[in-house]
Amino acid sequence: MKEEKILIIIKPDAIVRGLIGEVYTRFERKGFKVIGTKMIQLGDILLDDHYSHLADKPFFQGIKDFMTASPVMMIALSGINASAAARLIAGQTAGHEADAGTIRGDFAMSIQSNIVHVSDTTENGEIEVKRFFSEDELFTYKRADEIFVYSDVHEDF
Numbered sequence: 001m002k003e004e005k006i007l008i009i010i011k012p013d014a015i016v017r018g019l020i021g022e023v024y025t026r027f028e029r030k031g032f033k034v035i036g037t038k039m040i041q042l043g044d045i046l047l048d049d050h051y052s053h054l055a056d057k058p059f060f061q062g063i064k065d066f067m068t069a070s071p072v073m074m075i076a077l078s079g080i081n082a083s084a085a086a087r088l089i090a091g092q093t094a095g096h097e098a099d100a101g102t103i104r105g106d107f108a109m110s111i112q113s114n115i116v117h118v119s120d121t122t123e124n125g126e127i128e129v130k131r132f133f134s135e136d137e138l139f140t141y142k143r144a145d146e147i148f149v150y151s152d153v154h155e156d157f
């Protein structure tokens, strides 16, 4: 298993509900490393790219309206097996189906307004972090607890 970079977006519903800290905490306490973060206002061009796999869905314009309703928090995370592990923390897409204990399971009922975006694969994680962060907005450092968080997962730690 190798260290991956993934993108988390704290969506407008979470921003206006005051859940920014809650979302960071869920990923931070698991052991993910925040390697970049910023608040931005999304626009059409970036969203057309980011949600291109949904362009032919009837709810596409609805997602775009939702995602531009307030600023969002962009977070680049790194971790071992990061996309798979982070999606378990986010929970199923539809809030009302998401397991209790996950972010969506604990804070959402909606399919659209489901608090967070999490990259769904290693490949997409790389692409999405590059889409939203320039090189000088990404940082390298070691967390003090990495040796414990990954003790039986990765021989380098």
Ligand code: ADP
Pocket (backbone or CB within 6 Å): 054, 059, 062, 063, 092, 093, 111, 112, 113, 114, 116, 117, 118, 120
């Ligand atoms: P995920 O975010 O879990 O990877 P998708 O990539 O399928 O899920 O969808 C991207 C986002 O589009 C979802 O997080 C949600 O905000 C929205 N979405 C997905 N399906 C629907 C739907 N049927 N109706 C409204 N919005 C949807």
